[in-house]
Amino acid sequence: MNEQLVSMITQLVMEQIGNKGSDKSSHEPTVPIEDKKETLIKFHDTVVNANYAAEEVASSSTTEQSNEPLIKLYNTESSNHEQSYYSASNDESTYTSVPITEFKFEEDEVSESVQAAKKHTPARIGVGRAGTRPKTKTWLKFRLDHAAAVDAVYGEVTEGLLQKLDVFQVTTKVTDKEEYITRPDLGRRLSDEAKTLIQSECKKNPKVQIIISNGLSASAIEENVQDVYLALQQSLGNLNIEIGTTFYIDKGRVALMDEIGELLQAEVIVYLIGERPGLVSAESMSAYICYQPRIGTVEADRMVVSNIHKGGIPPLEAGAYLGTVVQKILHYKASGVGLVAKEG
Numbered sequence: 001m002n003e004q005l006v007s008m009i010t011q012l013v014m015e016q017i018g019n020k021g022s023d024k025s026s027h028e029p030t031v032p033i034e035d036k037k038e039t040l041i042k043f044h045d046t047v048v049n050a051n052y053a054a055e056e057v058a059s060s061s062t063t064e065q066s067n068e069p070l071i072k073l074y075n076t077e078s079s080n081h082e083q084s085y086y087s088a089s090n091d092e093s094t095y096t097s098v099p100i101t102e103f104k105f106e107e108d109e110v111s112e113s114v115q116a117a118k119k120h121t122p123a124r125i126g127v128g129r130a131g132t133r134p135k136t137k138t139w140l141k142f143r144l145d146h147a148a149a150v151d152a153v154y155g156e157v158t159e160g161l162l163q164k165l166d167v168f169q170v171t172t173k174v175t176d177k178e179e180y181i182t183r184p185d186l187g188r189r190l191s192d193e194a195k196t197l198i199q200s201e202c203k204k205n206p207k208v209q210i211i212i213s214n215g216l217s218a219s220a221i222e223e224n225v226q227d228v229y230l231a232l233q234q235s236l237g238n239l240n241i242e243i244g245t246t247f248y249i250d251k252g253r254v255a256l257m258d259e260i261g262e263l264l265q266a267e268v269i270v271y272l273i274g275e276r277p278g279l280v281s282a283e284s285m286s287a288y289i290c291y292q293p294r295i296g297t298v299e300a301d302r303m304v305v306s307n308i309h310k311g312g313i314p315p316l317e318a319g320a321y322l323g324t325v326v327q328k329i330l331h332y333k334a335s336g337v338g339l340v341a342k343e344g
């Protein structure tokens, strides 16, 4: 991402937030749902043993060599794409690889009111049915989203990204993903090595300590963290708020910020973490923020800016906005319910 461009956007967002004052709608998504490109179901380079292809070929009894493709996959949106096909010859089926990757089902006919409702939510409404079952299209999309959710939870943030962010990595008391899922309490505690490393590498008593964790979605971090982090750094820089030494935590939970706050005596912690994936987006990130988090901090003192992804709060906007939230927290020396009470 071009730093100058990020700087310009950060500045614009901060000015806008400034103009809006405490207008809560400033962190509403700016991308209207109807403007987002619908994700098509993609059949990637279908391989020989894929059930779908195999069934189609098996259903054809043709044994003669023919120049005509048996199955054609069309991209209905563009005529520029090549057609590609599978062909069967004699007993052995040979398959030509499939450069066309998009397949579009017919649009369902839905009433105007359902169409209107669909514009306001990415939820699976007005999807029709085939008898008592969901239609193939709906079912495939559901399975795709479910697979993306599983990948997000079990995936890892790449070394390359951590290098780009220039952060070091620590672990919690969790040993593997299964334990991470079943023992949230262990994800709220640093490993002994992590404590030593943090103490030796990080600046003490930082005004703002930024921490990053895959949490429940590595994809969320891969997709959003670079932009959010850059915009947040610029936003805090513009506000003359000094930042501590950022680091990455593998398999962290939100309340881990309490132990880190205690260890570094941080004034504010901004914790960028992958959200539990739903079946709409598996790439959604949250920023949890707290004033002086310490062991024993109550949940009501934390704040969250959630739903940060390209279909929700755009990452650059979120980063810029977070800077202004931190500014407010530092001003009132409180976060969460305490901040609301002080703000009046």
Ligand code: B12
Binding pocket: 184, 215, 216, 252, 253, 254, 255, 273, 274, 275, 276, 277, 284, 286, 299, 300, 302, 303, 304, 305, 306, 307
């Ligand atoms: C799971 C979840 C919960 C679970 C958390 C338990 C758990 N460990 O799984 C439960 C059911 C307890 C919960 C409760 C609440 N939640 Co909730 N929750 C979520 C959800 C679906 C995922 C959060 C996540 O992935 N966190 C990351 C993982 C790694 O964190 P964790 O350490 O495992 O769990 C911690 C966080 O999830 C955090 N947390 C969860 N919800 C909230 C809400 C707020 C305001 C805060 C500060 C923290 C917080 O508390 C957990 C324990 O420390 C999000 C949806 C989303 N898109 O993010 C909504 C979401 C974050 N929750 C929300 C709300 C409103 C609440 C409640 C205030 C509801 C209520 N009226 O009681 C409470 C507050 C809980 C709190 N800790 O203060 C809203 C926040 C809206 C906003 N922008 O302010 C969200 C975005 C849902 C939504 N779209 O409305 N939540």
